[in-house]
Amino acid sequence: MTEPFSSPRPRGPRRAVIVGGGIAGLLAAAACRAFVQEVVVIERDVLPDRPAPRRGLPQARHAHMLWSGGADAMESLAPGLTGTLLDAGAHRIPLPTGMVSLSPGGWYRRWPESHYILACSRDLLDWAVRDRVLPGGGITVLTGTEAVGLTGGARRVDGVWIREDAGPARRICADLVVDAAGRASRAPRWLTALGAGPVREITVDAGVAYASRIYRAPKGADEHCPVFTIQADPRRGGPGQIATIIPIEDGRWLVSLSGTRGGEPSADEAAYLDFARGVRHPLVGQLLAHAEPLSDIAVTRSTVNRRRLYERARNLPDGFVAIGDSVAALNPVYGHGLSVAALGAVALRRELRRGGVTAPGLTRRIRRTVARPAGVAWGLATGQDVFYPGAVGRSPNPVDRLVSRYVNRLVETSTGSYAMAKALTDVMTLQSGLGRLVRPRVLMCAARGPLRPRLAKPPLTDRELGFLAPTSLAAQLGQDPASRPAGG
Template structure:
C-alpha cells in the first residue's frame, strides 16, 4: 500500500474542536492524527479507562489473540516515536514473521528465514494502554470517560454535524459542540440509525459470516522444552478441516493459546473439551505444548466473527464535518489479524485528507471532506476485505455474500501460490508481504511467481 506517515510535516492547525467517539485502537489512532490539525481533541469513551494494561467491558474480545501486522507496526512507530524501545523495555520480544513463525500450510510447514517483516508481539491490552498513555501527554487532547454518545447534533438545515448528544454514568443528558466529529465506536456503531433519525439513508451492508469461533487461554510457559518459534499456526482448511489452533508468545514470556473452529464447529470452553479439541487438530504441536502446561487464566470463548462492511462511500448524501472509521465501517473476521493495522492505515488516510483540505488555507473549509474520506477509506478496506472474505467463502456453511467468478478464480490461484510458497522462500516472502499489507495482491501475478504457479499446476 502506498500510504506513509510523515510526522516531520507541520500541518495547518484549525482553531476548532473535534470529537472522537470511542477510545479503542481506531479511536486512539484517529485522535493522534487529528491532534495535529485541531486546537482541541476530545475522545468520548463509554468505559472507565483502566490505569493499567487491563481488559475493559467495551472490548469483550480483549482476552483473545490480537496481531499487529508489519504495516501497522511501522505506522505506529512513525506516529509514536520511541514506542519500539518502550515495548522492548517491557519484555516484549521482536517477532520476525518469516523466521519466528511456524505455519502449517497445505503443502507442509512454511520455510523459515530472516526478513524485514517484523513486529513486536504484545497483548492488545498493553498496546492500547501505551498508546493511551502517550496521547495523555498531548495538551490539546482529553478523555471524557464513562460517557455514552446518544446521537448527533446537526445545524438547522441538517447538512452539517455540529456536535453530539451525551449521557453520563448517572443518566444525565448533555450536549457537546464541535466543528468535526469522528465515529470510531466499533462494530456496534449507531451511526446508521443516527443518520436515519435526521433524514439520511443508512448505508448498505455486506456481510460474510463463516460462523467461526475461538476459545483462548493464557499460559505462563508451554511444553517441557524451549520452543524455537514465537508463533505457531495450524490453519483450518476448507472444505473438510474446520479446526485450527495458534500458539502466540506475548510480553512476560506468556503464551496465548487459541483454538479455532469454522462452520459452528466451536471449540469448547471447559477444561476437558478444550484439551480434546486441541488433540483433534491436524498436527499434535498445539496439544503437546499445552497438555502438561499450567494455565494462568480461564478459557475465554468468542463467536462474533462475521465480516461486515458498511458502504458509506456509496451514500449520495452524507453530512458535512463527519466521518466513520474502524470497525464502525468495516469489521473483519479476527482470525486474519487485520483490524488494528487497517485502523492505522485509515488514520493516515484521514491525516492526508486534512492536509489536502487545509494546505495553504488560513480558514479551511471542511465541507465534503467526509465524503472524500469515506471513498478513500473504501479503497484501503478493499484488499483486506477481499483477502478475508475470499477465504471465508470457501466454506459451504458460510452465510451472506456469495463468491463470484473472480473470487473463485482467486481462490484457486491463491491455492497454487500457497503450494509453491511451501517450497520456495521467495514466493513465501511475497505471500507474507501481502498478508501484512506491505504489497498488493497483484504481486502474485508478477512473471516470476506466475511461472512457478504454472509449473506447479502441470507437475
C-alpha cells in the same frame, strides 16, 4: 432531544470529536491533533492507567497480532510506541523466520526476515497506545460518557449528543466527527435520523467461535519463541479449525483455538486439548500438554465479517467519517483489525494535511482512502470464509472460485519459493494491496511453482524441539533437514 447545555464551536482553530476511546479512537485523535484546536474523545468505559482488562473490550482475552504494516502505521502516529511495548515485554517476531505455520499448501519455510509482527496481550497494547498518545496534549478524554446521536443535518454533521452516567443529553459541537466505536457502532442509524444515508452493509458469517487461554510458557520457550499456527484448509470440506500460540509478555503464551460452524471449540477443559490436537496437525496440542494453564478458557462468538460501505454512499453529510471496526469488522482469525484501524488513522492524517479540517471534499476523500486497507483485509477474510459449510451472507460465485484457485497456487508456491512467500507476506501484513499478487514476477513464480520440495515435518529448530516432551515425541517431530532457514 433536549439541549440543556451546548459546548460551543471554537473560533479560529477547530475541534474534532472521536466516538470511541479504544486503539482506533486514540490513533484517530493522534491523527487529528495537529489540525484542530481540541480533540475530544468520547468513551463509555473507564480507561485503566496500567495494562489491565476493561469491561468494553472482552475480545482482549483472545489472540491479537499486530502485523508490520499496522505496527509501522501506529509508530508513525505514536512515536516511541514500539519501544514502549518492547520494554514492557512484548515480542518483535521476524517473519517468516519466527513463525512455525502449516498453511493450506503445507508447512511454510522459515525464510530470512522480510516482515515482522509485534506480539503481546491486548491489555498491554491498549495501555501503550494511551501512554504514547495522551501525554502529547490537545486531547481530552471523557470517560464514562456515551455518544447517543449526531447533530446537524443531511448536508453536514456538526457535533455529537453525549450522555454522562444517567444525566441529560448534551451537545458537543465539532468540525469533524470520527466514528471509532467499533462493531457496536450505531452511526448508520444516527445518519438515517439526520435524513442522510443509507449506508449499505454486507456481512459474511462463517459461525466462527473462539476459545482462548493463557499458559505459562515451558522452560526455555520464554525468549525468542516463534508463533505456532495450524491453519485451516477450506478445500478439505467440513468446518475450518485453527490453533495458534502467540508468545506474550511475562513468559506467557496466549493460545487461541477457533472453529467455524459445526466445528467450534468449547470451554471444556478436556475438549480444549482434544481440539488443539485434532486440527490438521497436533503440534499445538502437543506443546500445550506440557504447559501450565494460568487462566480460565474464554469463549466468544462475536466474529461476523461486517463491512459498511461508507465510501459508496451518495447521500452522506460532510463532517463525518468512520474508521477501524466501524468500517470493517473482521473475523479475528486473520489478525487484521488493529492494522486496518492504524492504516485508517494514517489515511485520516494524510487527508487532513492536504488542506486542514475545513477543506472542501475532505470527508469524502477520507472515506475513500480509509476504505482501501479495509477492502484488502475484507477480501482476505471473506475470500476464505465464504467456502466454509454453513457460511451466511453469500455463497461463493464463479469469480470467488477462480480467485481461490489462484490464491491456493500462490500459497502452495510460497512453501518453496522465497519470492512468493515475500509477496504473500507483503499483502498479509497490509504493506501492499491485492494488486501485488498479479504483478508479472508473481505470475511467473506461480506458473513455475515451488522451487523446493514440500516439508514433511514442522520446521522446528533444535532449541524448539526442547519444548517438546517426552523425548520420543521430540524425535517424532525432529527437524526436517530441508527446513533450515535459507534464502532463495
